[in-house]
Amino acid sequence: MMGREHPMKARQVHPRARHQRRDEIVGTAFFLASHAADFVTGATLPVDGGYSIA
DSSP, X not given: OOOTHHHHHXXXXXXXXXXXXXXXXXXXXXXXXXXXXXXXXXXXXXXXXXXXXX
C-alpha cells in the first residue's frame, strides 16, 4: 500500500481528479452478473472514469 501521497497523485493524473466511489462501480458489477450480459464475451469494459483514455 502506498503512503498518503498516493491520493494526491491520483488527483493530479486522473481526468475526474478523484478516485471512484463504490456506488459508481456497483452498477457495472450488477450488469455483468445479470442475464442482461449473457452475450458480453471477450470485451473490456473499463470502469475508471476516463483514466484509460487520458
